[in-house]
Amino acid sequence: MHAMALRTVLAALAFMAGVLGPPAAAEVVNLKASMNAASEVPPNSSPGTGTLTATYDTASKKLTWNGRYSGLTGPATAAHFHTGEPGKNGGVAVPITPNASPFEGSATLTDAQAADLLAGKWYVNVHTEANKGGEIRGQVTK
Numbered sequence: 001m002h003a004m005a006l007r008t009v010l011a012a013l014a015f016m017a018g019v020l021g022p023p024a025a026a027e028v029v030n031l032k033a034s035m036n037a038a039s040e041v042p043p044n045s046s047p048g049t050g051t052l053t054a055t056y057d058t059a060s061k062k063l064t065w066n067g068r069y070s071g072l073t074g075p076a077t078a079a080h081f082h083t084g085e086p087g088k089n090g091g092v093a094v095p096i097t098p099n100a101s102p103f104e105g106s107a108t109l110t111d112a113q114a115a116d117l118l119a120g121k122w123y124v125n126v127h128t129e130a131n132k133g134g135e136i137r138g139q140v141t142k
Contacts, residue, residue, distance in 0.1 A: 029118060031056060032053050032141060034049075034138045035052065035067075035069060035125065036050075036138070039086075039139070040131070040133070040137045048071040049069065051069075051138075052065055052066070052124050053065065060108070061108050062106055062109075063117065066104035072128050073128050073130040074129050075129075076100065076127065077099070077128055078099055078127040079125065080125060081094040081096065081122050086123075093117075096124070099127075117140065118142070120140070125137035
């Protein structure tokens, strides 16, 4: 009787392992953004451009980035990651400091922030005195 109960438990465990599958593996996701004035909402006439590369580690929840920009109408006054789909403005998700070019940094994200980032619902932008709402912007994509 004991052997039969043990076989039943082992069979149930094997079945559950097959249904549930292996645990999700940690992943490092590569991200990028190309910033320009036409992507700002509303667009402006700045000749500025910029690029951003980033990685997101799903195990540590750490976003690490580096980027650069040039051709702005004046010195950068701020730079941020924002939550927002293309064509829509959104709130600041993560500030970028310092906001000088080139720039780099990292932040640990919440689960909600990570979900939005990986779903393409984040953008990065650089602000200037002439363009307080943002001079150049780029959607962060995989």
